[in-house]
Amino acid sequence: MWALRAAVRPGAWLSRVVRGRGAPRAAPPLPACPHRALAAFGPGDLKGRGGGGRGPRADGPRSRTGEEEEEPEDAEEEEEELLRRDPLLPVGTQRVCLIHPEVKRVPGKPQLTRAEWQVAEAEALVHTLDGWSVADRMVVPTKTPDGKLIFGRGTLEHLAEKIRGSPEITAVFLNVERLATPTKKDLEATWGVQVFDRFTVVLHIFRCNARTREARLQVALAELPLLRSHLKSSIARPDGRGGGSRYIMGSGESFMQVQQRLLKEKEIKIRKALERLRKKRRLLGKQRRRQEFPVISVVGYTNCGKTTLIKALTGDDAVQPRDQLFATLDVTAHAGWLPSRMAVIYMDTIGFLSELPHSLIESFSATLEDVAHSDLIVHVRDVSHPETELQKASVLSTLHGLHLPAPLLDSVLEVHNKVDLVPGYSPAGPQAVTVSALLGHGLPELKTRLEDAVLRATGRQVLTLRVRLAGTQLSWLHREATVQEVDVIPEAGVADVRVVISSSAYGKFRKLFPE
Ligand SMILES: Nc1nc2c(ncn2[C@@H]2O[C@H](COP(=O)(O)OP(=O)(O)OP(=O)(O)O)[C@@H](O)[C@H]2O)c(=O)[nH]1
């Protein structure tokens, strides 16, 4: 008896299914975006993040089944027009005074996030912007963080004194979700520098990192509330120069009404374009499921190492991890192989952030649709982060908000990453796998755990089947299942074949080749 090791080739069909994700293309230059953010996309990346035949290709594949709706010819030009060009933040060096309004704790109400963490996170956002640095940071108590005034008169004046007396400060980053335009203008007049809120800063980072058509349109959709608020405040100008009450000759509409109508039309167009792209994405998801590749979604807090881990698991050199918040803004698919040589697809997803501005969550939640359709979720955690537990809580609460199927939520595999930065680290529970994605430590153990979980989740099994060498059984198994090993028994004209096979494929096999 002699043994043949089965050669499992990636197969063109696999790369085809993996490829059609995301669809980045050479985007027109994005003005005023930090060089640091753009630099991370090498020239090759503009052709498609996956690169190397594995990543998404320029325009997504046409469906072989003819199910895909034809895209209108001028769709791309129309989309270009929907994307705003004027910068959200000033270009060049900025030394920011970071002001974090801290709401007094309500007794008896648990506080999930601590002020120091929120300040540290706001600082990380500032550092993501090219040329921006934090000159000073202050935690200022407030009772009304969402009110028109935020701070009382006395505090406001004290801050004004401090800011105006510090010439090195060129802007203020007020760590609130959104500032109403009139409040922003009042604060700017009092403090004598530009004032930015979290929404604008995060939106700017998103805009700079958005490469695919879907991500760019999502950003454009998230920007609409900002445009509406600017419109309202420009029209409410006390000098009356906003033109709100003037009627456009013959139209019966005031200037305000025309602008509002244009914004509404823009929103409808963006939503339509997004729906078109999402349909395409769902179709590719369906194709993947039809081919029965198990899908593993890799989720986690931003900067925890999701992309690095996928790169380590797949060996995909075109994957670009970066030390930056929100480096990944699109869900991308990458092929990998587990120890039994079963092909799987890893989905790299957008990182989570606590208190992500609302309209961004709404715009980007569709990207996480794919997570609901995966077979397994891997939750990557940066265990070297001082607030790793709070990050975990934040990720879990976002996952629960996605209304995922219960078995998927119950089977989440936790991966503790960056253990190289925590000497002697050992996880609290026995369930988590510890790795260093960067150094490649712990990956064999992780792959074994992934395989067990995938087999359990997908109802696949590892079987040894006896086949006749003369027939088509062996080639059928090669096509429809993952052949791990073939032990040929020449004298009997048969072989024992070890396969990973889904229950439906096994049913078909038994029907086609009854024993
Ligand atoms: N020391 C160490 N650094 C790591 C490890 N894994 C990732 N990193 C670093 O952490 C930073 C972020 O890594 P990414 O893989 O881009 O993180 P991400 O979770 O994909 O981030 P987003 O896409 O922004 O959400 C990079 O600088 C990586 O080199 C690790 O195991 N050890």
Ligand SMILES: [Mg+2]
């Ligand atoms: Mg990433």
